[in-house]
Amino acid sequence: xxxxxxxxxxxxxxxxxxxxxxxxxxxxxxxxxxxxxxxxxxxxxxxxxxxxxxxxxxxxxxxxxxxxxxxxxxxxxxxxxxxxxxxxxxxxxxxxxxxxxxxxxxxxxxxxxxxxxxxxxxxxxxxxxxxxxxxxxxxxxxxxxxxxxxxxxxxxxxxxxxxxxxxxxxxxxxxxxxxxxxxxxxxxxxxxxxxxxxxxxxxxxxxxxxxxxxxxxxxxxxxxxxxxxxxxxxxxxxxxxxxxxxxxxxxxxxxxxxxxxxxxxxxxxxxxxxxxxxxxxxxxxxxxxxxxxxxxxxxxxxxxxxxxxxxxxxxxxxxxxxxxxxxxxxxxxxxxxxxxxxxxxxxxxxxxxxxxxxxxxxxx
Amino acid sequence: xxxxxxxxxxxxxxxxxxxxxxxxxxxxxxxxxxxxxxxxxxxxxxxxxxxxxxxxxxxxxxxxxxxxxxxxxxxxxxxxxxxxxxxxxxxxxxxxxxxxxxxxxxxxxxxxxxxxxxxxxxxxxxxxxxxxxxxxxxxxxxxxxxxxxxxxxxxxxxxxxxxxxxxxxxxxxxxxxxxxxxxxxxxxxxxxxxxxxxxxxxxxxxxxxxxxxxxxxxxxxxxxxxxxxxxxxxxxxxxxxxxxxxxxxxxxxxxxxxxxxxxxxxxxxxxxxxxxxxxxxxxxxxxxxxxxxxxxxxxxxxxxxxxxxxxxxxxxxxxxxxxxxxxxxxxxxxxxxxxxxxxxxxxxxxxxxxxxxxxxxxxxxxxxxxxxxxxxxxxxxxxxxxxxxxxxxxxxxxxxxxxxxxxxxxxxxxxxxxxxxxxxxxxxxxxxxxxxxxx
Numbered sequence: 001x002x003x004x005x006x007x008x009x010x011x012x013x014x015x016x017x018x019x020x021x022x023x024x025x026x027x028x029x030x031x032x033x034x035x036x037x038x039x040x041x042x043x044x045x046x047x048x049x050x051x052x053x054x055x056x057x058x059x060x061x062x063x064x065x066x067x068x069x070x071x072x073x074x075x076x077x078x079x080x081x082x083x084x085x086x087x088x089x090x091x092x093x094x095x096x097x098x099x100x101x102x103x104x105x106x107x108x109x110x111x112x113x114x115x116x117x118x119x120x121x122x123x124x125x126x127x128x129x130x131x132x133x134x135x136x137x138x139x140x141x142x143x144x145x146x147x148x149x150x151x152x153x154x155x156x157x158x159x160x161x162x163x164x165x166x167x168x169x170x171x172x173x174x175x176x177x178x179x180x181x182x183x184x185x186x187x188x189x190x191x192x193x194x195x196x197x198x199x200x201x202x203x204x205x206x207x208x209x210x211x212x213x214x215x216x217x218x219x220x221x222x223x224x225x226x227x228x229x230x231x232x233x234x235x236x237x238x239x240x241x242x243x244x245x246x247x248x249x250x251x252x253x254x255x256x257x258x259x260x261x262x263x264x265x266x267x268x269x270x271x272x273x274x275x276x277x278x279x280x281x282x283x284x285x286x287x288x289x290x291x292x293x294x295x296x297x298x299x300x301x302x303x304x305x306x307x308x309x310x311x312x313x314x315x316x317x318x319x320x321x322x323x324x325x326x327x328x329x330x331x332x333x334x335x336x337x338x339x340x341x342x343x344x345x346x347x348x349x350x351x352x353x354x355x356x357x358x359x360x361x362x363x364x
Numbered sequence: 365x366x367x368x369x370x371x372x373x374x375x376x377x378x379x380x381x382x383x384x385x386x387x388x389x390x391x392x393x394x395x396x397x398x399x400x401x402x403x404x405x406x407x408x409x410x411x412x413x414x415x416x417x418x419x420x421x422x423x424x425x426x427x428x429x430x431x432x433x434x435x436x437x438x439x440x441x442x443x444x445x446x447x448x449x450x451x452x453x454x455x456x457x458x459x460x461x462x463x464x465x466x467x468x469x470x471x472x473x474x475x476x477x478x479x480x481x482x483x484x485x486x487x488x489x490x491x492x493x494x495x496x497x498x499x500x501x502x503x504x505x506x507x508x509x510x511x512x513x514x515x516x517x518x519x520x521x522x523x524x525x526x527x528x529x530x531x532x533x534x535x536x537x538x539x540x541x542x543x544x545x546x547x548x549x550x551x552x553x554x555x556x557x558x559x560x561x562x563x564x565x566x567x568x569x570x571x572x573x574x575x576x577x578x579x580x581x582x583x584x585x586x587x588x589x590x591x592x593x594x595x596x597x598x599x600x601x602x603x604x605x606x607x608x609x610x611x612x613x614x615x616x617x618x619x620x621x622x623x624x625x626x627x628x629x630x631x632x633x634x635x636x637x638x639x640x641x642x643x644x645x646x647x648x649x650x651x652x653x654x655x656x657x658x659x660x661x662x663x664x665x666x667x668x669x670x671x672x673x674x675x676x677x678x679x680x681x682x683x684x685x686x687x688x689x690x691x692x693x694x695x696x697x698x699x700x701x702x703x704x705x706x707x708x709x710x711x712x713x714x715x716x717x718x719x720x721x722x723x724x725x726x727x728x729x730x731x732x733x734x735x736x737x738x739x740x741x742x743x744x745x746x747x748x749x750x751x752x753x754x755x756x757x758x759x760x761x762x763x764x765x766x767x768x769x770x771x772x773x774x775x776x777x778x779x780x781x782x783x784x785x786x787x788x789x790x791x792x793x794x795x796x797x798x799x800x801x802x803x
Contacts, residue, residue, distance in 0.1 A: 131786025134803050138795040139785035205803055262662045270774040
């Protein structure tokens with residue numbers, strides 16, 4: 001049974017949660033004008049990495065990344081899986097801490113932050129435990145049907161105060177490419193790093209065409225552009241870059257007369273929080289996969305609570321927002337490294353594997 | 365003591381046991397059966413007529429006798445079982461031959477009539493009743509297909525009951541069929557007479573919230589389910605068909621929709637979806653907006669709500685719970701009341717209590733509106749089993765909203781979605797549209 005739709009929506013949702021917060025700031029800091037160029041470059045980089053990753057996976061029929069790596073060299077498998085494990089863990093911790101902070105600022109100022117962090121861990125834990133990957137993939141369709149409507153509505157409404165003149169200049173010359181030397185650009189790549197490894201973990205019963213992933217990645221491009229351009233078009237570049245979360249701030253300024261709600265950014269936030277919990281549950285499932293298939297097959301009913309407790313304790317060690325931003329910066333280099341090396345290594349062993357098969361076939 | 369004497373002895377305490385001798389020409393025949401299950405005058409007439417005319421047609425009486433039914437072994441237990449199953453057992457005295465004959469039965473269920481739990485607008489209106497054979501007959505007349513397979517199982521040691529499994533051979537998911545057959549055939553000794561015993565046999569956990577099966581009274585719904593590749597079970601003496609597995613779309617889609625223009629049927633389905641969302645969200649949203657996140661509301665609205673709650677002496681969640689409790693009581697009370705008293709309860713509950721509770725400043729006006737909307741919206745889903753789960757899930761959102769405000773509502777929805785997405789019936793995921801497929 002083909003699961004193209006489910007894989008596409010999962011891919012989109014996993015990324016959507018990350019885009020609207022820090023990403024616009026990183027892009028704005030990487031360049032003063034022509035912001036679409038770094039956005040496009042980020043997407044292109046993502047697409048190339050997906051292409052390499054999928055190509056590497058396609059050499060092995062019906063196997064997930066853990067099975068492939070384990071079959072080759074145990075040592076190298078461990079090397080890469082340990083990286084992936086840290087990658088997922090750090091991503092979950094930072095996302096949980098970040099979102100708890102955002103929710104605490106915007107909606108629940110009286111609730112202690114550890115309660116929110118606990119919530120952000122328990123619900124994804126339940127999602128993973130209840131459905132495993134089959135359930136998670138189906139859930140993606142259900143929550144996109146439920147939450148995409150308010151999110152899209154708010155995104156459309158956010159164009160209320162735009163001044164299209166700020167769009168210009170669209171091109172000034174080759175000096176526009178200076179952003180590649182700016183570390184902020186590489187920071188911005190975290191927005192496409194979220195669900196990237198997930199593709200390789202999907203078990204053999206979830207058959208999907210690579211097209212599904214490419215379409216998903218393409219569907220995200222407008223979201224990247226909107227998150228950067230709407231604040232710029234509303235406030236101008238100089239003002240927008242002063243804000244902590246430019247896009248959320250823009251949404252807060254929207255005024256809709258006929259709606260009974262005053263603050264419609266709550267809808268966007270809640271939608272994004274739902275996507276974020278979904279993202280955490282996907283990452284949690286990947287951690288579960290690595291441990292169960294790579295280390296030892298421990299019952300998920302015990303393993304998930306243990307992982308959650310460890311993650312929760314790590315979250316508690318992050319005292320404030322600045323620390324989490326700093327941690328994000330530090331972890332970015334590592335993330336980029338994992339993002340590049342894993343697909344490339346997979347491609348190489350895939351290519352060698354195919355060559356060996358060919359030689360064997362010729363000898364027969 | 366002969367076998368027949370033993371049988372007569374076994375049934376001696378039965379007031380409805382009939383043991384009658386018939387003399388036909390020189391031969392003596394004995395017919396036995398239970399008159400509570402068999403219409404004796406007609407059956408005897410039917411039985412005697414071919415025997416009397418046999419000599420005229422030049423046939424041997426014994427040949428005609430054996431062709432009347434199924435010859436069975438002369439064994440005490442076999443004969444007792446046949447008699448209890450409502451068969452007429454006839455014995456040819458001279459040869460000792462025993463034949464079990466399908467008699468004219470006593471009418472043991474109501475005639476085919478209108479459904480009591482379902483309503484059909486523009487569709488067929490005759491509903492299943494208590495007789496299993498009758499139900500299969502109705503299903504066959506709605507689904508005249510060579511593909512339709514019916515397998516009947518007998519369950520129970522002391523109390524025997526029949527369960528029939530129906531499916532379309534070419535459309536059903538093989539995994540579903542295999543799982544179902546495996547579960548049904550695993551233990552024929554425990555009886556299955558009600559839904560709980562069936563659920564237990566099929567291995568559904570006791571803590572399941574979403575229903576695993578749909579019960580349909582109307583044969584066209586059942587026929588549609590079969591065409592979509594589901595399996596159908598009939599339990600003798602239960603006046604509905606049990607459709608397995610129940611899917612997410614069963615909340616919103618009914619066979620009846622197909623009798624309307626497509627636009628309207630889609631609009632009605634969206635309305636049902638809206639009903640589900642309102643039932644789940646509204647009470648929670650009230651509590652969240654009143655007690656945790658009043659800033660989300662427009663100021664004028666927040667102000668008027670706050671004013672209407674001015675005299676209410678407890679938190680919004682208690683207020684909502686109090687009234688919800690009364691509503692649940694009304695819903696529960698009205699089910700078993702005779703229809704002559706029902707309207708009184710509605711009036712007392714709806715008008716008197718509703719008006720009084722607001723006048724006494726125990727709850728706010730807005731809450732009455734919200735809970736009335738919730739109860740109405742709850743009834744919009746298809747299938748009575750599905751209303752239970754909505755009634756329950758709204759409390760989850762209510763409590764979460766009381767703690768975490770709008771974030772709690774979102775979390776509650778996500779938990780419900782996760783539950784639905786992870787739910788499986790006999791290996792078939794619940795969250796699917798129309799055709800059940802295994803993973």
